[in-house]
Amino acid sequence: MNALKIIVQILIVGLFLYSKLLPYKDRLNSQYKSIFDFFNSIFSPIFNFLKPMIKPFQVGTGLAVDMTQIVLLVVFLMILNFL
DSSP states (O other): OHHHHHHHHHHHHHHHHHHHHGGGGGGOOHHHHHHHHHHHHHHHHHHHHHTTTSOOEEEETTEEEOOHHHHHHHHHHHHHHHO
């Protein structure tokens, strides 16, 4: 159970870093690129699955927030709460 909690915590931190580094993925050093690619291999299929179901949230004129990352974060936090 503790190992599962640690894994979910790592996924939460990975999701945060993934969302911050995604626009700059082409400029990452090789060491950090491999870590990014690891989290990308986890999150990309999940986002591709969720995107058709979860529409972007309109926050301004021509400005919308992708809600898939927020939904995934809420799911991770709920899992962490129930462990």
